[in-house]
Amino acid sequence: MLVRFLFGLVTVLAIGSGAEAQAPLEIHLWPGKAPGSEAWTVTESVATSRTGERTLTNVSDPTLSIFLPTATSTPTAGVVVAPGGALRLLAWDNEGIRVAQWLNSKGIAAFVLKYRTLQMPAGAAAAPPPLPRPDAPRREMQIRNANANPAPDDASLTEVLRMGIADAQQAVRLVRKNASAWRVDPNRVGMMGFSAGGGVAVGAALADRSDASPDFLVSVYGPSLQDVVVPAHAPPLFIAVGSTHFNVTNGCLALFAAWKVAGKPAEIHVYDQVSAGFGMSTRGLPVDAWTDRLYEWLVARKIAS
Numbered sequence: 001m002l003v004r005f006l007f008g009l010v011t012v013l014a015i016g017s018g019a020e021a022q023a024p025l026e027i028h029l030w031p032g033k034a035p036g037s038e039a040w041t042v043t044e045s046v047a048t049s050r051t052g053e054r055t056l057t058n059v060s061d062p063t064l065s066i067f068l069p070t071a072t073s074t075p076t077a078g079v080v081v082a083p084g085g086a087l088r089l090l091a092w093d094n095e096g097i098r099v100a101q102w103l104n105s106k107g108i109a110a111f112v113l114k115y116r117t118l119q120m121p122a123g124a125a126a127a128p129p130p131l132p133r134p135d136a137p138r139r140e141m142q143i144r145n146a147n148a149n150p151a152p153d154d155a156s157l158t159e160v161l162r163m164g165i166a167d168a169q170q171a172v173r174l175v176r177k178n179a180s181a182w183r184v185d186p187n188r189v190g191m192m193g194f195s196a197g198g199g200v201a202v203g204a205a206l207a208d209r210s211d212a213s214p215d216f217l218v219s220v221y222g223p224s225l226q227d228v229v230v231p232a233h234a235p236p237l238f239i240a241v242g243s244t245h246f247n248v249t250n251g252c253l254a255l256f257a258a259w260k261v262a263g264k265p266a267e268i269h270v271y272d273q274v275s276a277g278f279g280m281s282t283r284g285l286p287v288d289a290w291t292d293r294l295y296e297w298l299v300a301r302k303i304a305s
Helices: 002-021 093-105 155-177 196-206 248-261 286-300
Strands: 025-028 045-048 054-057 063-067 076-082 089-091 109-114 184-194 217-220 237-242 266-271
Touching: 063 093, 063 155, 076 093, 076 155, 076 196, 089 093, 093 109, 093 184, 109 155, 155 184, 155 196, 184 196, 196 217, 237 248, 237 286, 248 266, 266 286
Parallel strands: 076 109, 076 184, 184 217, 217 237, 237 266
Antiparallel strands: 025 063, 045 054, 054 089, 063 109
């Protein structure tokens, strides 16, 4: 009980200082160590690319970074943002921080989720997977039940996915719990995930209805990583994906089709000449305007104004 009380106190203090400074703050998702990964010991690390983009690996202490827009007269929508990285890393800037900044520019509160990732020994993350032979044929994976998980029999990844979904649910729960302090409408709290982060977000939407269920769902090249049984409470869905993103394009199409068959609102944009990981980058192609299409959708659904 004392641990839970202290966690609540720290959370309230963080909220208060954030409201005054209007600056991003980071809070822990769970009181004490995150459930299920208490024994994890590999140290979290940050790598920075030549362009200054950061990636995080070996995340064991999940957090939520709070980005609040300039004060408005009415509560805003809130979006929990889950960066991608194949459940092994998090593309922290391109699919997290810069997304939150864009949402703030539209008057929307953003909460960047640092969810748990696969624990890897030192040096393992730096070793790229072997490339296929140039003459080796590539076959799209067979997708059943809209499940586009490329490694369904990997027990470690399955467990990390379960933890990531639990972290996403806890993040949505915390945003609703603190909606008044953060000036967020508790009935307009959604999730936006990139790549594997999209799979995590989908998992939160597919779970039993609760105070952790998102009101809307945005998946950016993020197919489902589990079987899809669209629930009665499934939220409106927006998808953006490149047309040549191996396995992922078809996974996103399958996810859209599942929502459509269930009679739930869904919109999908498939961009030509684009494969993976466009995020918030620019390429001089129509895909550069995917955020415009997203904002139009948010306005049309009266999530944003």
